[in-house]
Amino acid sequence: MKIMIINPNTTASMTEKMAQAARKVAAPGTELIATQPADGPVSIESHFDEAISAIGVLDTIREHQADAYVIACFGDPGLLAARELTAAPVLGIAEAAFHVASMISTRFSVVTTLARTGIIAEHLLDQYGFASHCRKVRATDLPVLALEEDNDSAYEHLYQECLLAQKEDQIGAIVLGCGGMADMAERLTEALGMPVIDGVTAAVKFAEALVGLNCYTSRFGDLAPPPAKPFIGRFEYLSTRA
Amino acid sequence: MKIMIINPNTTASMTEKMAQAARKVAAPGTELIATQPADGPVSIESHFDEAISAIGVLDTIREHQADAYVIACFGDPGLLAARELTAAPVLGIAEAAFHVASMISTRFSVVTTLARTGIIAEHLLDQYGFASHCRKVRATDLPVLALEEDNDSAYEHLYQECLLAQKEDQIGAIVLGCGGMADMAERLTEALGMPVIDGVTAAVKFAEALVGLNCYTSRFGDLAPPPAKPFIGRFEYLSTRA
Amino acid sequence: MKIMIINPNTTASMTEKMAQAARKVAAPGTELIATQPADGPVSIESHFDEAISAIGVLDTIREHQADAYVIACFGDPGLLAARELTAAPVLGIAEAAFHVASMISTRFSVVTTLARTGIIAEHLLDQYGFASHCRKVRATDLPVLALEEDNDSAYEHLYQECLLAQKEDQIGAIVLGCGGMADMAERLTEALGMPVIDGVTAAVKFAEALVGLNCYTSRFGDLAPPPAKPFIGRFEYLSTRA
Amino acid sequence: MKIMIINPNTTASMTEKMAQAARKVAAPGTELIATQPADGPVSIESHFDEAISAIGVLDTIREHQADAYVIACFGDPGLLAARELTAAPVLGIAEAAFHVASMISTRFSVVTTLARTGIIAEHLLDQYGFASHCRKVRATDLPVLALEEDNDSAYEHLYQECLLAQKEDQIGAIVLGCGGMADMAERLTEALGMPVIDGVTAAVKFAEALVGLNCYTSRFGDLAPPPAKPFIGRFEYLSTRA
Amino acid sequence: MKIMIINPNTTASMTEKMAQAARKVAAPGTELIATQPADGPVSIESHFDEAISAIGVLDTIREHQADAYVIACFGDPGLLAARELTAAPVLGIAEAAFHVASMISTRFSVVTTLARTGIIAEHLLDQYGFASHCRKVRATDLPVLALEEDNDSAYEHLYQECLLAQKEDQIGAIVLGCGGMADMAERLTEALGMPVIDGVTAAVKFAEALVGLNCYTSRFGDLAPPPAKPFIGRFEYLSTRA
Amino acid sequence: MKIMIINPNTTASMTEKMAQAARKVAAPGTELIATQPADGPVSIESHFDEAISAIGVLDTIREHQADAYVIACFGDPGLLAARELTAAPVLGIAEAAFHVASMISTRFSVVTTLARTGIIAEHLLDQYGFASHCRKVRATDLPVLALEEDNDSAYEHLYQECLLAQKEDQIGAIVLGCGGMADMAERLTEALGMPVIDGVTAAVKFAEALVGLNCYTSRFGDLAPPPAKPFIGRFEYLSTRA
Incomplete structure (x- = not known):
């Protein structure tokens, strides 16, 4: 295959x-x-x-x-x-991540890069049917390529926003809103003690x-x-x- | 596994x-x-x-x-x-079938057994987020165990209702609304020339x-x-x- | 009768x-x-x-x-x-309380026990049709039996959360999210100056x-x-x- | 009282x-x-x-x-x-009838007078939260005062439309869409063998x-x-x- | 014309x-x-x-x-x-303002007078189809005639609430929730650097x-x-x- | 301008x-x-x-x-x-036509070319907020260029489908689902006695x-x-x- x-x-x-x-x-x-x-x-x-x-x-x-x-x-x-x-x-990958999130939690949040791309996620959530499963689309204000250039700093930003989501959003899982975060899902899942989902995998x-x-x-x-x-x-x- | x-x-x-x-x-x-x-x-x-x-x-x-x-x-x-x-x-299996259907078509119908169970499918479609992806929940009025007892006749009923769905519902796929139809999805897919989805698989x-x-x-x-x-x-x- | x-x-x-x-x-x-x-x-x-x-x-x-x-x-x-x-x-009783709330206010909040049961209320609000009438499902983190064991302390917790709902949620009424709060609705109604609804009655x-x-x-x-x-x-x- | x-x-x-x-x-x-x-x-x-x-x-x-x-x-x-x-x-009375219908059935239809008033019922269904509980708003094209003037003929029209609703709409109850039908609910309930709800009562x-x-x-x-x-x-x- | x-x-x-x-x-x-x-x-x-x-x-x-x-x-x-x-x-004018807002932004907020009129805006947003385009209906607690009597003070209140909307609501435009604010839209648009829409014009x-x-x-x-x-x-x- | x-x-x-x-x-x-x-x-x-x-x-x-x-x-x-x-x-032009239709009627239908493009209209209706204002998206099965090549025959097809919409859909207006129909709106409006809306104008x-x-x-x-x-x-x- x-x-x-x-x-x-x-x-x-x-x-x-x-x-x-x-x-x-x-x-x-x-x-x-x-x-x-x-x-x-x-x-x-x-x-x-x-x-x-x-x-x-x-x-x-x-x-x-x-x-x-x-x-x-x-x-x-x-x-x-x-x-x-x-x-x-x-x-x-947005589609796949939303599907997974809905199979292992009842409500999730999305943590993405720039705030301006949040609207794209919202439109997809509506079209795919997951609008009411998603509590909040959160932005880190990281440009996409910052994920390539300074991975550690990007991770830290991402981690902090995920922590906020975990504390405030009444959720069971987090969806990462960028393919460039694919290498961080596992580490975040462990750090937070809750599923953090990457859409690529x-x-x-x-x-x-x-x-x-x-x-x-x-x-x-x-x-x-x-x-x-x-x-x-x-x-x-x-x-x-x- | x-x-x-x-x-x-x-x-x-x-x-x-x-x-x-x-x-x-x-x-x-x-x-x-x-x-x-x-x-x-x-x-x-x-x-x-x-x-x-x-x-x-x-x-x-x-x-x-x-x-x-x-x-x-x-x-x-x-x-x-x-x-x-x-x-x-x-x-x-309802959940899984709906997810698959939404990945390979934009709109689908459900073909189930007794009309009275249609409401259960409707509630699940709402809860899972697929209400607007599903055009229609159709019933064959077959009791569940009829699928065990007279498989040929059950298949024929199912096939006829699927044909109606294909002609009238403006859909790209059909979801079978009972686990007991798991053995019929492949045959129906071929007969209809469109994906017919079984939730068990x-x-x-x-x-x-x-x-x-x-x-x-x-x-x-x-x-x-x-x-x-x-x-x-x-x-x-x-x-x-x- | x-x-x-x-x-x-x-x-x-x-x-x-x-x-x-x-x-x-x-x-x-x-x-x-x-x-x-x-x-x-x-x-x-x-x-x-x-x-x-x-x-x-x-x-x-x-x-x-x-x-x-x-x-x-x-x-x-x-x-x-x-x-x-x-x-x-x-x-x-959830159903009945939601119906009453919608008859005497345009928007209400729910105050319940454990946060984890909030999702159950959300699913019912969706199914019954009151999702847009409910501003917020709030939790007190009281276990259900705490309502039996230390009624005074439970009342105080409940009252504080109801106060927050009244101040922040732009609502006209509050629905109590547990049958075990049936004895508190009247007192809360008086204390808050707004209808607090118990589903049992x-x-x-x-x-x-x-x-x-x-x-x-x-x-x-x-x-x-x-x-x-x-x-x-x-x-x-x-x-x-x- | x-x-x-x-x-x-x-x-x-x-x-x-x-x-x-x-x-x-x-x-x-x-x-x-x-x-x-x-x-x-x-x-x-x-x-x-x-x-x-x-x-x-x-x-x-x-x-x-x-x-x-x-x-x-x-x-x-x-x-x-x-x-x-x-x-x-x-x-x-629309509100009350919708509430009753949702307590004794999962889906209902409305049978009303003139087709043009159907939009009013639709707006109320939306506002009250019952849009997905109502399968269809059906009109008899009877002017309201026809219910006063020729009660027998009006009943017959109403009965025929209710029959259609019962056969076609996959419902468990019917809501009568005019206060002037208050005297017919009981008779229709018996004739149809399913609940027909008048909002006045x-x-x-x-x-x-x-x-x-x-x-x-x-x-x-x-x-x-x-x-x-x-x-x-x-x-x-x-x-x-x- | x-x-x-x-x-x-x-x-x-x-x-x-x-x-x-x-x-x-x-x-x-x-x-x-x-x-x-x-x-x-x-x-x-x-x-x-x-x-x-x-x-x-x-x-x-x-x-x-x-x-x-x-x-x-x-x-x-x-x-x-x-x-x-x-x-x-x-x-x-509510209708017209919502339509304009949806043509030049993906999400907007409403800033209105008394909090109690917010529910009227919410009902209209639902009926007209803009419920998901509107992030928040915000009130200034200004009575309508305060807009006539003390225009400067009213402007200042309005400006402050608009600033909050701009900072907190993830929006691209603001709709003014009262015809009496028609003289302020232009000034607010300039002050905020984002479109502020008056429904009258x-x-x-x-x-x-x-x-x-x-x-x-x-x-x-x-x-x-x-x-x-x-x-x-x-x-x-x-x-x-x- | x-x-x-x-x-x-x-x-x-x-x-x-x-x-x-x-x-x-x-x-x-x-x-x-x-x-x-x-x-x-x-x-x-x-x-x-x-x-x-x-x-x-x-x-x-x-x-x-x-x-x-x-x-x-x-x-x-x-x-x-x-x-x-x-x-x-x-x-x-889809957006503009939907907006016009919602300003002069409470419910409308869309009449478009190929059935397969109906899903595009449905997605736009959802995104723009007009999903509940649109009763039905109807197709004529005319390829877009047929509107150029055989205008008379295309008009006739379109007219027949509009007639069906007018009779069956409980609507007050029709939206034409293709820019290539811009020359037909006026004639259809007169023929049908109800507003037929072209998005280009x-x-x-x-x-x-x-x-x-x-x-x-x-x-x-x-x-x-x-x-x-x-x-x-x-x-x-x-x-x-x-």
Whole structure:
């Protein structure tokens, strides 16, 4: 079974960090491939960054066969479009983390990077159905790449915000709101004495589960392959014929 | 990894059917144990049956160590209570099926047995957050044990209702609303050309995923072990001391 | 008119306290009978306690004829199952208190015992439709039996939390989140100058109202009597024949 | 105990019909007074009619002391304003009927007069919290006064629509959407074999219940008496001083 | 194009203030007429004041032809009834302000006068669909007429509450919760560096937009003109014939 | 005032059709510019088409100064990202049409092209807050470009579906679910006798309104300009520096 982790931003060190976290939990028979697009932003911290990064995600899926795909940015950029492109299961890491949290706790909080990305998490919580399971979306005001550059300081910020969540939010679990935090979930889980969930590892295990179930993305209805049509200009390579 | 499937009703043939379906999808390293309580109803078709069956589920978890548990009745009887009793992940089959459906389609319908149990599914959809993902809960008016006794006729009823759902509901997937339908999901998936999801197999694979993530049921907050206290009469055996 | 108050826990002193509160408000023609199961937990402070206590509630209803029943624990254990067992109206005390609160205020808060039981209240608010009428579920961290053992200290804790609710929550009323607080509602109402609602008395008066309306629990659809079937083992006594 | 039923329209025969239905269910000690405003529309079939009728309701409450009030039009006109005017409980008949329906069934439908008034019922269901308990708001296209003029034909229309609701809506009870149907609930309940709820009688019994609980409309917060102030012109008589 | 601004309270100075704010933004071809009823409360600070003021609003619309109407009180009194009376667009200022806020921000807060009117804003947010876009309804405890009498002090109170909203609420815009604040939106917008929205000006511009679209209030279905009927007593002048 | 209409697909004839419809309603002082990207799909009929088209929308906004922008595809592709890029108001046509519909009716239906795009409308209805105002999203199964190629036949299909909506959905207005239907709204409005709303014209008039209010897209919080950062590869031109 081949699972492809797609880091939607172009920072290879973050891809590698997420791949390492994923390898620790992957099943023996799982081949993990991690990649990032050749085109796009170095980090994703706005609706704009997300919109651009979706192209890289979709290009990657078109170019690479796999048994399942993981979109490893907490905004799940391009998720529904990706599902149209392939019958292989596609999982977003925000989605996967919310699902896990709802299976082991009744209420959780999200701890993320910049406050401005909180709204993206809120929109996903609404769309996926977890709005009432999430008590609060908390921000650390860490830029995404701070997680790469000064890992210790970033951990400390994250830990302090998680502590606040644990004390104030009446929750049973915490969801980490950035793929770049994948290496910290285990340490935080131990430090806090409560589950702290990383979406990258969660998505990989759910991908294994769906493949193991022979379960594929629905080809019936609104996730069927996009209608064939011409694209022009820079996107001419996306043209399809019926 | 040892996963215990608990059939909350007392009909051993249904347990066996679900175990067979589960074995087909279980990972190589997974040891599957399937059981049903010694005490309780032969099928679960009402709030009353559910309430009684929860006792058998909880007794089973108290008596048997496992790395994860699956509660294999579509009403997920005793689910939150079970999570208080153990740090091992516990999954309900309704819950698991809804999660899978939301990962491979944007909208789904449920096809269940008796119309009266539809309300149980509706309550779970609300509690789990999938109310707006589910277009319709459809009933076949088959009693649960009809699935054991006349499998062919039951399949035909089920197939016809699934066809209606596919034509009328604007959906991408169907969730089967009874553990006793576990042997029919694959055949229906092929016949309809769209994913038909059985919760037993889904729950087993998600249980594997959670165990693989080292993810445990939160011991912090409202799912912590129940406060120690005396029980009296028939339930004295449940007494605990602080 | 005979109304039976069922205390789902096995602590007789709490039954008596609730019966006294109820007698103060019962109509002249109402015969009040208060009882508790012979089997079950001495207090209800977890999903597990609730699941077990439901059996006692259902046994009591099966064994005792009445014109209406009140389930006198704030989690309303076994409520829908109870309604299947009898055409007589059955009211939960959480339910009744929420209904009253919504009739005399636009927004209310709940003040309960242990924080962990808050989630039970939240689930009921969702299911009954009062989620947006409730501003906050507040906990005093009092164990249920502390209400029996040191009533003065318990009152003081409760009063302080109610004061906070009154100051901070922008509410018009408070709902007490435990049947064991039935003796404190009147005193708190006076002390705070705003309605503080006890569910036991509320449920008794609503039971009288429903009986007075000749209104019975629907026998049509999902609350019809449970389908007849065998139960085995310890629960064989519940077997029914069509 | 003195309960005043206020028919918000000016048709005395409808007042009398509702009073008769209420007298059948009132407790021995209850004094029922039924009245209608001297000013306003002869029936209420639009937002406009409702807005005007609210004045009559509020005038009546200001002019008449009672231990509780019932606003006997299914749009509950002036309900929250009425609650500001008096500490005595005030109940709307839509509100009361929805509460009863949710106590004896899990899902219900409303059968009302003109289709255009369905939106008023929908708004109330949302505000009161019963939106997900109501399957469908059904109209008979009967004008309100047709219920006065040709009672037999009106009953037949109503019965046919109730039959449809019973067959198609997966419900356990029906709520009648007009005070003028108060005399038909009992007959329909028998004819259909399921509870058909009239809000007038429901509100009277709930009013008795609230008075019996010594429960008053909150004077704290947003239902406190309106701030004192001058009114001018036709409404000068409403002026108050601090 | 003639747009009529109806101040539902009877305080002419407030009408004039709102008209001035509106004139600043009206298009060249727009004729603005501002008026207030001859009958009603001098300010609107309760459900009761609102109910009475609706009559003045409806009388004004019946008596004056215009191409569009603005109901200039933040509770939007009589809005749906007004829409039944005329095909011309009718806009409430709360409604208009919420719409604007949702077009330029993802989340906003409301800053209003008395805390007791917050519930009116909450009900409108629910009915209009903006409940999840609004983080918080904040009160300044300023009576409405304080905005007329001591404008500087009122501004300062308002500014301080807006500052709190900006710091604490994770919002992108603020909605002012009273028509009497129409003269302060511009100044607050500059002082805070974020959009502060006044509903009066918003409603006027939306009215121009709807008229410019040749868009009229639906005459089909539930907003069709009210059924013809007699009114009696003080309201006889409202009688209509089919 | 310069308003730019951006047709997110690359079909110039559709741009021109939308521009013509917009010019009919634009105010005298409004300069309308309509354009479409040089890169992208010829029509938008899937999540995939939408994701690609967002790039063209964002490029257009970056390259062209205007006082306001209209994104003229019913999926509102790139809307929130666009708002980060400019303080000028940006309106989507789905958004604008829903807002108009909620101002002139209490309930509406959407009539769109392919059934598969219905889910996009549903997601937007949820996000914008209009889910309960919309009775039904109906599809005609017309491909988007059929609206260009055989306009008469397309109109007839559309008309028939609108008729069904009018008869069956208990609505007061219809929203057209594709920018390519902009030329049909007026004719359908007349044919049906109820408002049929086109989002292109609605968005232009709302854009005029927001500009006239001096109202700008919030620069505070989550819609502030995206954090400066490098983009690489094909998207290097998007790089910004702090």
